[in-house]
Amino acid sequence: MAKNTDNQKVRLGFTGVGGRGAHLLERCLDMNDVDVLTVCDIQERHCQRAWKEVVESGRPEPKIYEDHGQMVKRDDLDGVVIATPWESHISMAITAMEADKFVGLEVGPANSVEECWELVRTAEETGSHCMLLENCCYYRDCMAVLNMVRQGIFGELVHCRCGYGHDLREPIITGSETALNQKDGRNYRGLHNEKRNGDLYPTHGIGPMAKCLNVNSGNRFVSLTSTASKSRGLDDWAENNLEPNHPSYNVDWSIGDIVTTVLKCANGETVIVNHDVSLPRPYSNMYHVQGTNGIWKRTFESIDHSEENPGLTLESSIYLEKKSSGHEWESFDTYQTNHDNPVWEEYLEMGRKAGHGGIDHLVLRDYVMSVKRGEHPPIDVYDAATWMVISPLSERSIALGNEPVAFPDFTNGAWMNNDPKFGLLGDDLPEHL
Amino acid sequence: MAKNTDNQKVRLGFTGVGGRGAHLLERCLDMNDVDVLTVCDIQERHCQRAWKEVVESGRPEPKIYEDHGQMVKRDDLDGVVIATPWESHISMAITAMEADKFVGLEVGPANSVEECWELVRTAEETGSHCMLLENCCYYRDCMAVLNMVRQGIFGELVHCRCGYGHDLREPIITGSETALNQKDGRNYRGLHNEKRNGDLYPTHGIGPMAKCLNVNSGNRFVSLTSTASKSRGLDDWAENNLEPNHPSYNVDWSIGDIVTTVLKCANGETVIVNHDVSLPRPYSNMYHVQGTNGIWKRTFESIDHSEENPGLTLESSIYLEKKSSGHEWESFDTYQTNHDNPVWEEYLEMGRKAGHGGIDHLVLRDYVMSVKRGEHPPIDVYDAATWMVISPLSERSIALGNEPVAFPDFTNGAWMNNDPKFGLLGDDLPEHL
Numbered sequence: 001m002a003k004n005t006d007n008q009k010v011r012l013g014f015t016g017v018g019g020r021g022a023h024l025l026e027r028c029l030d031m032n033d034v035d036v037l038t039v040c041d042i043q044e045r046h047c048q049r050a051w052k053e054v055v056e057s058g059r060p061e062p063k064i065y066e067d068h069g070q071m072v073k074r075d076d077l078d079g080v081v082i083a084t085p086w087e088s089h090i091s092m093a094i095t096a097m098e099a100d101k102f103v104g105l106e107v108g109p110a111n112s113v114e115e116c117w118e119l120v121r122t123a124e125e126t127g128s129h130c131m132l133l134e135n136c137c138y139y140r141d142c143m144a145v146l147n148m149v150r151q152g153i154f155g156e157l158v159h160c161r162c163g164y165g166h167d168l169r170e171p172i173i174t175g176s177e178t179a180l181n182q183k184d185g186r187n188y189r190g191l192h193n194e195k196r197n198g199d200l201y202p203t204h205g206i207g208p209m210a211k212c213l214n215v216n217s218g219n220r221f222v223s224l225t226s227t228a229s230k231s232r233g234l235d236d237w238a239e240n241n242l243e244p245n246h247p248s249y250n251v252d253w254s255i256g257d258i259v260t261t262v263l264k265c266a267n268g269e270t271v272i273v274n275h276d277v278s279l280p281r282p283y284s285n286m287y288h289v290q291g292t293n294g295i296w297k298r299t300f301e302s303i304d305h306s307e308e309n310p311g312l313t314l315e316s317s318i319y320l321e322k323k324s325s326g327h328e329w330e331s332f333d334t335y336q337t338n339h340d341n342p343v344w345e346e347y348l349e350m351g352r353k354a355g356h357g358g359i360d361h362l363v364l365r366d367y368v369m370s371v372k373r374g375e376h377p378p379i380d381v382y383d384a385a386t387w388m389v390i391s392p393l394s395e396r397s398i399a400l401g402n403e404p405v406a407f408p409d410f411t412n413g414a415w416m417n418n419d420p421k422f423g424l425l426g427d428d429l430p431e432h433l
Numbered sequence: 434m435a436k437n438t439d440n441q442k443v444r445l446g447f448t449g450v451g452g453r454g455a456h457l458l459e460r461c462l463d464m465n466d467v468d469v470l471t472v473c474d475i476q477e478r479h480c481q482r483a484w485k486e487v488v489e490s491g492r493p494e495p496k497i498y499e500d501h502g503q504m505v506k507r508d509d510l511d512g513v514v515i516a517t518p519w520e521s522h523i524s525m526a527i528t529a530m531e532a533d534k535f536v537g538l539e540v541g542p543a544n545s546v547e548e549c550w551e552l553v554r555t556a557e558e559t560g561s562h563c564m565l566l567e568n569c570c571y572y573r574d575c576m577a578v579l580n581m582v583r584q585g586i587f588g589e590l591v592h593c594r595c596g597y598g599h600d601l602r603e604p605i606i607t608g609s610e611t612a613l614n615q616k617d618g619r620n621y622r623g624l625h626n627e628k629r630n631g632d633l634y635p636t637h638g639i640g641p642m643a644k645c646l647n648v649n650s651g652n653r654f655v656s657l658t659s660t661a662s663k664s665r666g667l668d669d670w671a672e673n674n675l676e677p678n679h680p681s682y683n684v685d686w687s688i689g690d691i692v693t694t695v696l697k698c699a700n701g702e703t704v705i706v707n708h709d710v711s712l713p714r715p716y717s718n719m720y721h722v723q724g725t726n727g728i729w730k731r732t733f734e735s736i737d738h739s740e741e742n743p744g745l746t747l748e749s750s751i752y753l754e755k756k757s758s759g760h761e762w763e764s765f766d767t768y769q770t771n772h773d774n775p776v777w778e779e780y781l782e783m784g785r786k787a788g789h790g791g792i793d794h795l796v797l798r799d800y801v802m803s804v805k806r807g808e809h810p811p812i813d814v815y816d817a818a819t820w821m822v823i824s825p826l827s828e829r830s831i832a833l834g835n836e837p838v839a840f841p842d843f844t845n846g847a848w849m850n851n852d853p854k855f856g857l858l859g860d861d862l863p864e865h866l
Binding site for chain 2: 155156158159167223225227228229230232233236256257258260262264267268269270272276279280281282283290291292293294295299300302319320321327328329401402403404
C-alpha cells in the first residue's frame, strides 16, 4: 500500500455508487485531501452520475469500472470504499485487501460466520486494513457518553441497549431505483428480509455501545441469544398498499418484525439489541448505557432532510447518583457541552456539513486520515467482523429455538491486551476544509 | 365460602400487616362495604398497629392471630389478604384456599415451578379463588392502552416491553423495620437477592402487558430465555455507604444487576422483561406496546409521596400510522382522555385516594367485588401462577447458560377458549364511598 504523509492527498476508488455509495462519494469530494481516481458499479447510470460528480468537483476525470476485481488491481489507489449490496460487502472487502488496498466498508450484515473469519484472516495475511464505516459511532451524544464512560462517570458499566428502529416497509417491499440486485422489483434489503430471520442490521446499534464496552480492547462478546417475533408488518403493508398483482404482494417474508438479541460480555455486561424495521414507528437507535453510578439513554431523534438545514436533532436523558436530584432524569444538554469529543468541537466550528448531521463526514475523515497515515483504523477489521457477525449468529440462535450461541473471538486472544483507539484522534485532525 | 350480595359487607382477614400489608389494610378500611374481622402477623407490634387502625375506623375490634393456618379456619371470613414475605406467599395462599377462602395475594416471585402448579391445583380442587393483587394492571395509561388494543387501534400486536426499574439498593442491603424474616439485618428482599439470580419481581412489568396480549385467554407464554449481567451495584453501594463491620458489608450477592428475560407467545408475539433494582436510576416500568399499526411507550413516571397531594405522574408517547404526522411521537394525553377505562372515569369523579395514584384502591375494589359476588376474579389463579413463575423459570435459564426454557401451561389448554375478563367490570362498580 502506498503510504502518504499528512500533506499528501489520498487516492480513492469507489465500488458501488448507487444510493449510499453516491452519498459517501459526495462527502469525500468535499475534502481537499481526497482524489477520486476510479468509480465502479455494474449499473452504468450510477457510474455516469458519479463520474460527473467527480469532474464537477474540479478533479480529473475518474476511470469507470464495471468490475471491482479489475479496479482494485490498480497500484495507484490507496483505498477503496465499498458500498454495494449487503451480501457482497465482505467478499469485496477481501478482494480489495488481497490487492493491498485500505478498505472503507459500508455497514450491513455478514452472510455467515465463516466469511467474517475470512475477512479477518485476509487482513492478517496481507497486512491490509479494513475500516467499517459505522457512522453511528460518531453521533455527538454517543462520543460524549464514551468520554464520560472513560472518565468513570458512570462507574463500572453493567448494561447497554441499542437497536435499529426504522420503518423501512416501503423500501423493503418495493425496492428502490438505486437497487442493484433487483428481483421481483425488490432490492437487496427486500431479498435479505424475504430469506433471512435474524438481526439484519446490527451495527448502527452495537457500534457505539461496543466502543463504550471496550469490545475487542479489554472485553469481548462471549455469547448471545436471539428471539424473533412473528412476521406481520410487511404482509400488512403490502396488503394495504399494493395491488394484488404486484410481484411483492404475496411474498412469504422470513424476517420477524422484532428481533431481540441479548449479548453477554467477558467482563459480565449484557447488551440488548433490537432489529425493528417492519412496523410503523419513529426512528430510534435505542441507545442506553448503565453503570454502577448512573444511566444515560437516547430519548428522541429526528432527521431533517431539508436542503437548507439538513441535520439531526438528538435528545437524551441522564441520571447520575449524587448529581441528579430526586431520582429524576436530567436533560443531557449540559453534559453534552462539557464532555464533547474534540472532533465534534472542531466540526461544529467548521460549520455543519450534510449527511446525518455530521456523522458521515466524521467517519470518512477518520478513514481518510487512517489511509493517509497507513495507520490501524479506529474501527478495524476485528470490529467489522464482530459487529457484522451478529446477523448470522442471531439467525442461528433463532433457527435453534433461541438457543445460546457462542461468539467467535476474532482477535484470537488479543482483545485482552489491545488498547482502545476509537474517539482519541481528535487533536490529530488537520485543517482539511 | 359464604356468598354475599352487593348490598352486604365483605368480611376480610389480613395476614401480614407490616409495610405493604398495613397499606392494603388502610385502603380497605376506606371502603364502607368491608369489615375486617381478623389480623395476623408473627410480629405483635404489627398486629397491635393494625388492630388500632381497624378500631379507629369505627369497626368492631378485630381478633389478632399469630398463626395464619388458625385464622383461615374461621368460617365467618369471606376472604383473606396475604402480604407476607415473598417466600411464603404461595404456600399461605394454598392454606387459605384449602380453608375455602377467597385469597387476595400480594405480588412477588414464586419459589419454584412446582409450587405454582400446586397453587393452581388447589384452586381447581377446592373451587376457591386466588386474585393476584397486581396494582400495576390498573395504571390509568395501561388501562387506556388495553382499551385501544381491544379496539384494534394498534393493529395486530407483535411486541411488548416492560420491567421493574427501581433503585432498591438501600432496602435490599439494610432491610427495614417492617421486615419479617430478619437475617443479618436484611429482610426478605435482601435474602432473595443474596441467594437467587433471576427476575425476582416480574409481575409489575408483565401484568399489564399480559392483559394486552390476552395471555391465558386466547394466548399463552410458550418459552423464555433469561440473561443476567454481573452483580456489582449492591457491592458498590455497601462499600460506599456501610462501615466494614456492618453485617451486610461483605455479602456475596447472587442477583445480576440487570436481568433480561425474553418471552415468546403462542400467537407469535415477543416480550422483553427487565429486572433492574441494584443500580442508581429513576423509577420505570418500561412499558411498550407495538403492533402493525403503531406503538406506545411509557416515557416518564414520578411518584409523589407527599401527604397533601400523593399521586403518580405518568407520561407516555404514541405513534399511530396515518394519525401521527411525520414519523414523530405524539403525547398520549388526548388518547388517555378518549380511551379512559370507565373505572378510571368513576375513580377520578370520586376524587383521588392515596396509594400509588389510585391503583391500589382499584385493584382492591376488584378484589372486594369479586369476593362479594363469589365471582371469578379479573386477575385469577392462572395469572398469578403464570406471572410469578417467571422468577424460577428465569433462574433456570440463567443457571443453564441462557438456555430457552419451556413455559408451563397452567390452564391445561383452557387458554384457547377462555374469554378475557380484566378491565371489563367498570359499569359494575357500586357506590361504595
